[in-house]
Amino acid sequence: MIRNPPPWPNNCKCAVSITFDMDADSLIHLEHPSDSYRRVSTISMLRYGPEIAIERILNTYERLGLQQTFFIPGWCVRQYPDVVRRIVSGGHEVAHHGYLHENPIGLEPAAQADIIDRGIDAITDVAGVRPRGYRAPLYNFSDHTFDLLVERGFEYDASLMGDDIPYLLSSNQHELVELPSHWGCDDWPPFAHVPDLKYEMPVRAPSAGLQGFFEEFDAVYQWGGLFVPVWHPFVTGRLGRWSQVDRWLASIVEREDVWITTMANIAEYIRLLHRQGKYEPRIDTLPYYSRPVTD
Numbered sequence: 001m002i003r004n005p006p007p008w009p010n011n012c013k014c015a016v017s018i019t020f021d022m023d024a025d026s027l028i029h030l031e032h033p034s035d036s037y038r039r040v041s042t043i044s045m046l047r048y049g050p051e052i053a054i055e056r057i058l059n060t061y062e063r064l065g066l067q068q069t070f071f072i073p074g075w076c077v078r079q080y081p082d083v084v085r086r087i088v089s090g091g092h093e094v095a096h097h098g099y100l101h102e103n104p105i106g107l108e109p110a111a112q113a114d115i116i117d118r119g120i121d122a123i124t125d126v127a128g129v130r131p132r133g134y135r136a137p138l139y140n141f142s143d144h145t146f147d148l149l150v151e152r153g154f155e156y157d158a159s160l161m162g163d164d165i166p167y168l169l170s171s172n173q174h175e176l177v178e179l180p181s182h183w184g185c186d187d188w189p190p191f192a193h194v195p196d197l198k199y200e201m202p203v204r205a206p207s208a209g210l211q212g213f214f215e216e217f218d219a220v221y222q223w224g225g226l227f228v229p230v231w232h233p234f235v236t237g238r239l240g241r242w243s244q245v246d247r248w249l250a251s252i253v254e255r256e257d258v259w260i261t262t263m264a265n266i267a268e269y270i271r272l273l274h275r276q277g278k279y280e281p282r283i284d285t286l287p288y289y290s291r292p293v294t295d
């Protein structure tokens with residue numbers, strides 16, 4: 001089913017990296033800049049992430065001996081510095097996710113560069129490490145994103161959806177590891193209902209919503225792929241959902257043939273295999289198009 005699955009380390013059958021995008025209340029301030037402060041209930045729902053869910057998630061990871069990746073907008077890093085330090089002190093990775101969760105599509109290159117630089121500065125100041133990976137807010141990797149990431153020494157991107165396994169993005173003699181995911185592994189469609197953000201979905205029961213993720217994992221396990229759920233602390237970190245994820249994760253750890261690690265470790269491993277000539281990742285050359293396709 002997968003043409004060229006990577007040889008995962010220690011004879012593991014597949015790789016898993018659970019990614020949490022800790023957007024917190026950046027979303028409401030971006031969407032409603034003039035009156036976000038009046039929308040107290042929505043802010044409380046979004047703050048549930050850093051205030052309540054993160055500790056629960058970190059406790060599960062600590063019990064199971066896992067290190068995972070958190071993509072955090074720079075504004076959230078500065079707004080919730082203690083939470084970020086707790087994440088780092090657990091051995092987890094903090095990666096880049098914009099500044100105030102700005103949508104890169106439509107931004108001029110200079111404006112997008114400024115946002116990326118402010119995000120790098122925030123993570124470096126608070127977490128004490130420079131981010132190695134990037135996920136565009138809303139997955140909106142723009143036609144400038146590749147160059148901006150390469151210029152700043154990023155090692156991987158996690159915004160694209162072009163494969164079931166890691167691959168390389170290539171442009172102008174430069175390469176970046178892509179660790180793809182897709183909307184079927186994102187928790188907004190089954191669980192998020194945020195009228196203030198014009199996102200209204202019928203919320204599914206924890207078991208029904210999570211079943212989709214677990215089935216995605218089962219296929220990845222069977223065929224040797226990469227499973228990257230894109231979760232949000234205020235969504236999947238809620239009590240009913242995380243109770244089930246906690247049990248599921250424990251069962252995966254028990255198998256001992258699933259490589260569960262940070263995104264940075266997976267990107268580094270793929271680059272190493274490639275450099276040593278032990279594995280040839282697929283290469284996607286950018287840009288796909290450089291002007292509107294009209295005929």
Ligand SMILES: [Zn+2]
Pocket residue numbers: 021023097101137138
């Ligand atoms: Zn986000």
